[in-house]
Amino acid sequence: MSAVVEVSHLSKHFGSVDAVTDVSFTLEQDRIYGLLGRNGAGKTTLMQLLTGQEFASSGSIRLFGEPPVENAHVLERTAFIKESQRYPEDFRVKHVFRTARWFFPHWDQAFAEQLIADFRVPLGRRMKKLSRGQQSAVGVIVGLASRAPLTFFDEPYLGLDAVARQLFYDRLLADYAEHPRTVILSTHLIDEVSNLLEHVLVIDDGQLIIDQGADELRGAATEVTGTRAAIDAFTTGRTVLHRSAIGGLATATVSELDEAGRVAAVAAGLELGTVSLQTLIVRLTTSDPASAASAEAQITHADIESEARA
């Protein structure tokens, strides 16, 4: 396996805001990655940096071994489907597909036409007249039919209904199986895509906090439930990601519970539960109350400033 993307000590700040802080990772060829994180965590900025649409403040990026900025040789092999792609004022849907063919050397017209039929996209309509979901469908079709060796989907499903989202996942998997390529899916709907992912990157507050195989992450945490006293005793000395209690009962999410730990939990009369990838990431990216309060204070402060300027 060779690395398609190599990022080393990458940082990006906008004024005093640190959007991406000292991020390093590599993406291997022909895998499906999930880029997960909360709103404003830095996912889109990271993808803009990777696709040469933003300049890094510091650090280095290599795509196919070369820097991406203003590098046609790299960018023709890269597709970036953005959540809010803008099109020229008069563009109709068919113009988007006609233009896409010029940019992507691996463009598959027959596949594009099949997808256009699948997603029922009206070719003659103006892009700006499309519904949110139809716009997303156009992006999804361009992303899939471009068959770019490196494809980024940034929240590609906005406005897509459940049927269309499932269609997207099915077509992506089927086409990926026949034409393997590196795919980065940035999404909030973690439960929907978790089985599609081979590897997961989680970014929180501009920092990469998880860079791990999806299979290792599954089962990286366990939920134990029992009486408060039993939970207190059991969690002493273990890493607790989350804890809640109701009446005399308590539940704790514990990371890295090995076989001996599971046996001990059962012996202590605790019930073991599973933690989905989505719940795990929610647990890991929920800041503790103290820092959340300070973040809120900062936002209020910034709001007041911008209001004062207005």
Added chain:
Amino acid sequence: MDESRPIFQQIAEQIENDIISGALPEETQVPSTNEFAAFHRINPATAGKGVNLLVDEGILYKKRGIGMFVAEGARARLVAQRRDQFQSQYLAPLLAEATKLGISPDEVAGMIQTTQSTTTRKAGAR
């Protein structure tokens, strides 16, 4: 798919179940990695990992250029494995729950007898 365990293990387990039940007889071809991936809506690499787990254990074998096949003697080996695991996987949790409810092992044994005879009678009536 169950969220708690690696999916590749679940894929391997399902293939094992199909071999044990006879749905996948010995020396027949198993679905391809991509077929598993599309059917379960999972990453093909994950499906491949599950299949390879069984290749490593000698349950499946690869015919070059054709695909994966169920090995001879695979069923007997899987049944033996599962019998070994039966006590820890089924009996231990059963007795733990029984103890919690104050049901003695003797009572459990009695219940097993009753359940056994009612299900046999039902099956016979069909």
